[in-house]
Amino acid sequence: MLDIQAEINQQERALKKALSTAQTEDALEKVRINYLGRNGHIANLMKSLKNLSVDQKREFGPKLNAFKQAAEQSLAEKKHGIFKSQLRAQHEENRNFDVTAYEPNQKFGSLHIYTHIIEQLSNIFMSMGYDIVDGPELETDYYNFEALNIPADHPARDHHDTFWVSDNLLLRTHTSPVQIRSIENSDLPIAVFAPGRVYRNEALDASHEFNFMQGECLYIDKKISLSNLLATAQAFLQAFFGKDDLKIRVRPGFFPFVEPGLEIDASCPFCSNGCSTCKKTGWIELLGAGLVHPNVLKCSGIDPEIYSGFAFGFGIERLAMIKYGIDDIRLFHSSKIEFLDQF
Ligand code: DAH
Numbered sequence: 001m002l003d004i005q006a007e008i009n010q011q012e013r014a015l016k017k018a019l020s021t022a023q024t025e026d027a028l029e030k031v032r033i034n035y036l037g038r039n040g041h042i043a044n045l046m047k048s049l050k051n052l053s054v055d056q057k058r059e060f061g062p063k064l065n066a067f068k069q070a071a072e073q074s075l076a077e078k079k080h081g082i083f084k085s086q087l088r089a090q091h092e093e094n095r096n097f098d099v100t101a102y103e104p105n106q107k108f109g110s111l112h113i114y115t116h117i118i119e120q121l122s123n124i125f126m127s128m129g130y131d132i133v134d135g136p137e138l139e140t141d142y143y144n145f146e147a148l149n150i151p152a153d154h155p156a157r158d159h160h161d162t163f164w165v166s167d168n169l170l171l172r173t174h175t176s177p178v179q180i181r182s183i184e185n186s187d188l189p190i191a192v193f194a195p196g197r198v199y200r201n202e203a204l205d206a207s208h209e210f211n212f213m214q215g216e217c218l219y220i221d222k223k224i225s226l227s228n229l230l231a232t233a234q235a236f237l238q239a240f241f242g243k244d245d246l247k248i249r250v251r252p253g254f255f256p257f258v259e260p261g262l263e264i265d266a267s268c269p270f271c272s273n274g275c276s277t278c279k280k281t282g283w284i285e286l287l288g289a290g291l292v293h294p295n296v297l298k299c300s301g302i303d304p305e306i307y308s309g310f311a312f313g314f315g316i317e318r319l320a321m322i323k324y325g326i327d328d329i330r331l332f333h334s335s336k337i338e339f340l341d342q343f
Contacts, residue, residue: 004048004060008067011041015071019078028078035071042068113332113343114213117320118195121215124239125193128232130217133192135178137199141168143177148257149295156256161201163210171199175216176257179292179311182218183300188307189221195316206328213316218292220302220309226260226291229310233264233287241269241323249283258290258311269322277322284322287312 015035022028035041045064049057111119122132135143141152150156160173178194186192194216202208217236219228230248238246246266253263264287274280289312294304317329324342331339 004045004052004056005063007045008060008063011035011045012067012070014041015074019074022078023082025079025082028075028082032075036068036075042071107337107341110341111343112340113320113324114316116343117316118213120240121195121316121319122193124236125217127239128191128235130191130193130219131186133178133182133194134196135172135175135181135194137172137197138165139170139172139177141170143180144170144172144174147180147296147299148176149293149299150256154256156254163199163201172196173200174198174313175214176311176313178216179218179257179296180300183220183297183302188302189219190309191219193217204330206330209317209329209333211333212329214313215316215319216311216313218309218311220292220297220307222307224291224308224310226310229262229289229291229312230264232310233289233312237266237286240319241266243269253288253290255288255290257293257296259293261288261290263287264289264312277325286319286322287314289313 015031018031018034019028022031033040037043042064045067049061049064052060126132144162145151145154145157145160162173163171165171175194175196175198178192178196182190182192182194195213196216197211198214199211202210204210217232219232230250234246234248237248238244246269248267249265251263251265253261255261263285265283265285268275268278268282268284270277271282274282278284289310292309292311297304297307297309317332320326320332321329
């Protein structure tokens, strides 16, 4: 009699311990089979009742039943506990995807104004059938000057405050050398647009940088005339400023690699009778241009009697500054988030 009671007490303690160490559903199922299974501890105790007297059966039968019910209840409670802690763990794991964690003031990256503007320019020229090309920033005297009809002692070199790297190597002072590289590398006719970085040894102020960007357009074919140049320049500027009624005006200009050389102004995109952008003149100076000089064609092996071409170049920052009302060129290389954020 005492044995059965001792057995029940011991199994109760053992079950309590087994339940406290079981942390997973699988472990819990093993405990259930051990205690409540067909051959489990409780079933075995029930079987052992058979050998007891009627009185003993009356005493221990209900005790065993109560133990069985308590065991079932503890197992159910433990199962619920495991389920809840699994949910909690899952929630922890999914925390990063919780939409309520969104912070409305988070900063996102944006395109740099250079990327943005070069994409706009390239798209316009591509839509007119031009290829986008580039050339090295470290150039030779030949490509930067000589082949562009600017020989060693030519006074035009004085306009290019050049960073010389060695007797023959320099940081290119304009994108015009890409004209020569394009002629050398492609078959005629040629239609290219070359945006890129250029360098001039100038003091820094609101409108001068020693490291800035230019865009260069070159078109060579048979029978190319000033009309082609003017129509192309106007179509380009109209597309860039998004103004179909933008007009251009032409003044004579001198650049050794074009003949005739021109300065092209655009009618102010922002006013009809004078504003601060056009300094109350109604016109803005934008492009250096001209028909490709016969010497340049000859130097690169093209017969100027058969082929002719036009070229124009411009400062990329200047175009962007006018379009977006930026008043200081130094902002392009600054890390001011308030400025960069806008593009
Ligand atoms: N390369 C010239 C400069 O940096 C700009 C220029 C003038 C480019 C006339 C041209 C051109 O293609 O035809 O000042």
